[in-house]
Amino acid sequence: MVDEKKLTELFQRHADTVYRVCLLQMRSREDAEDVVQSTFLKLVEKPVHFVDEAHERAWLIVTASNACKNQLKYWFRTRRSVLPLEEVTSKVQEDTSEVLEAIWNLPERYATLLYLYYYEGYNSSEIARMQSVKESTLRSRLVKARELMGEKLRREHHG
Amino acid sequence: MDERKIKEAFDSISPDLLQKRRMLHGIRKQGRVKMQRPMNRSGVWVAVLALLLFSVSMNQWSMRDPDAHDGRERPTLTFQMGVDGMGYAGILLFSPDELMSANPWKPDWNLNTLPVFKHPFEGEGLMEGFYSDAQRRERALEIAERLGITLTEGEFPGMFIGEEGQTIHVNEDLSVSVQITQSELRIDAADPLVRGEQLMVVYEKYEALFDIDEPVMEIRWDYSFDGDKIFQDWIFSGAGDTSEQLLNYSLGRIRVAVWEELALFHLPAPLPVERIEDYPLISWKTAQRMLLDGEAITSVPYEEPIEAGDIVHMGLVYYRNPYGGAEVQPIYEFYVELANDRQENGLVMYGLYYVPAVHRDYVDIILDDMPFN
Numbered sequence: 301m302v303d304e305k306k307l308t309e310l311f312q313r314h315a316d317t318v319y320r321v322c323l324l325q326m327r328s329r330e331d332a333e334d335v336v337q338s339t340f341l342k343l344v345e346k347p348v349h350f351v352d353e354a355h356e357r358a359w360l361i362v363t364a365s366n367a368c369k370n371q372l373k374y375w376f377r378t379r380r381s382v383l384p385l386e387e388v389t390s391k392v393q394e395d396t397s398e399v400l401e402a403i404w405n406l407p408e409r410y411a412t413l414l415y416l417y418y419y420e421g422y423n424s425s426e427i428a429r430m431q432s433v434k435e436s437t438l439r440s441r442l443v444k445a446r447e448l449m450g451e452k453l454r455r456e457h458h459g
Numbered sequence: 460m461d462e463r464k465i466k467e468a469f470d471s472i473s474p475d476l477l478q479k480r481r482m483l484h485g486i487r488k489q490g491r492v493k494m495q496r497p498m499n500r501s502g503v504w505v506a507v508l509a510l511l512l513f514s515v516s517m518n519q520w521s522m523r524d525p526d527a528h529d530g531r532e533r534p535t536l537t538f539q540m541g542v543d544g545m546g547y548a549g550i551l552l553f554s555p556d557e558l559m560s561a562n563p564w565k566p567d568w569n570l571n572t573l574p575v576f577k578h579p580f581e582g583e584g585l586m587e588g589f590y591s592d593a594q595r596r597e598r599a600l601e602i603a604e605r606l607g608i609t610l611t612e613g614e615f616p617g618m619f620i621g622e623e624g625q626t627i628h629v630n631e632d633l634s635v636s637v638q639i640t641q642s643e644l645r646i647d648a649a650d651p652l653v654r655g656e657q658l659m660v661v662y663e664k665y666e667a668l669f670d671i672d673e674p675v676m677e678i679r680w681d682y683s684f685d686g687d688k689i690f691q692d693w694i695f696s697g698a699g700d701t702s703e704q705l706l707n708y709s710l711g712r713i714r715v716a717v718w719e720e721l722a723l724f725h726l727p728a729p730l731p732v733e734r735i736e737d738y739p740l741i742s743w744k745t746a747q748r749m750l751l752d753g754e755a756i757t758s759v760p761y762e763e764p765i766e767a768g769d770i771v772h773m774g775l776v777y778y779r780n781p782y783g784g785a786e787v788q789p790i791y792e793f794y795v796e797l798a799n800d801r802q803e804n805g806l807v808m809y810g811l812y813y814v815p816a817v818h819r820d821y822v823d824i825i826l827d828d829m830p831f832n
Binding site: 304307308311315316319320323324329333336337340341344370372396397399400403407408409414415418419431432433434437438 | 461462464465466467468469470471472473474478479481482483485486487489490553554555556565766767768
């Protein structure tokens with residue numbers, strides 16, 4: 301079992317990452333917060349020996365993603381609300397709002413993939429391992445995610 | 460694509476300080492009861508003993524086949540499926556995230572056995588063993604009592620008319636279709652959450668008709684090939700033990716449809732109650748491996764290998780052979796993304812694959828022109 305001090309340190313190191321992963325999948329601040337809490341609580345119930353911080357982060361991302369998927373399967377019992385983007389964050393800069401809007405309107409799977417690739421800096425092989433898919437499949441999904449996002453941005457420009 | 464803008468966009472959805480404090484508070488509060496506390500001397504001995512027992516059980520576990528069973532003789536079950544001539548089983552969606560299910564089963568249930576139930580109709584063929592007209596009348600009167608109405612006989616066997624024009628049609632298997640003229644309620648929202656609220660209002664009004672404990676709602680949808688969204692709204696009981704919950708979900712769901720002037724309810728046939736016996740189950744992991752190894756049963760005509768990432772949903776349900784049969788047995792069902800069936804408008808077909816959940820030592824599989832994947 302991890303003690304409270306260690307758990308707090310772990311939370312402070314990775315809360316942002318885990319929350320963003322959850323928010324991109326749950327599309328609700330309250331639901332994302334719930335899943336973040338249940339993800340960290342898993343370490344209280346069943347501690348994991350982490351090799352380093354990168355291992356910690358990868359474990360938390362995978363665990364949080366799985367928890368989100370489970371929640372979404374049974375969403376009708378648990379999900380409270382799906383919020384439009386402007387109610388999820390008020391911190392969007394004007395020149396990035398279009399990009400975030402496009403990401404927000406992507407299917408959860410693609411939005412998370414872009415996050416892991418562009419923001420967290422994982423390569424396609426690492427993400428494929430995290431998501432238990434073949435690297436070739438992951439690369440196709442990445443191409444698809446970029447295409448969808450490009451389409452949405454173009455539509456916003458023309459619309 | 461401008462990577463800087465993408466990073467900034469993701470930055471802007473980070474949690475604020477207040478959220479972080481709230482989450483950390485929740486983790487500490489919920490975790491505190493489970494957190495490490497200093498142990499006294501006797502606590503240390505209890506811990507050592509527990510560790511020893513844990514090691515022994517882990518050693519036994521590591522040598523054990525997770526699907527091993529007691530080897531006892533049990534009646535052999537039949538798992539039968541046939542192509543219904545209407546293409547293949549699946550669901551058409553724009554995204555796997557749209558695939559909704561209120562199936563109560565979760566992988567962490569870790570079930571080793573489940574009862575197989577005896578269906579009231581033992582005969583072969585659809586028309587064998589159906590209930591008599593008198594039993595259908597009795598069922599209609601029971602439904603009328605729930606609605607608080609009186610009935611007269613309709614034109615056809617099983618058809619009854621209520622005093623305010625309600626129609627109750629009791630089918631040969633005692634499933635019932637109830638039609639009520641009304642203008643007060645409707646279920647027509649495109650937003651599933653709003654639709655759920657509408658369904659709840661309908662449930663509250665017709666609670667006596669539904670007559671179920673711990674109601675759970677399920678709102679599912681798929682699309683026509685033209686992209687029209689088609690909803691299915693269900694209510695079922697979430698009460699009972701593991702097998703009862705699965706039975707309620709699999710065979711006990713009430714279909715609800717309410718338009719501007721009409722409410723339609725389809726109440727399922729009475730659930731089987733007689734247990735044949737408890738049967739050992741294969742684990743969901745074994746079932747998934749069988750799917751990936753091409754050993755699942757499906758009407759999907761494609762032969763491309765399935766990858767783990769193609770599986771978008773799995774569940775455990777009770778199943779009765781389509782041509783009658785006495786057994787109601789548990790099966791795993793999987794929805795698998797079919798890359799071959801991607802439509803130009805973005806719709807994707809998710810095909811349905813089955814693996815009987817009862818250990819293969821006790822199941823004969825009969826396929827009627829149904830390919831193994």
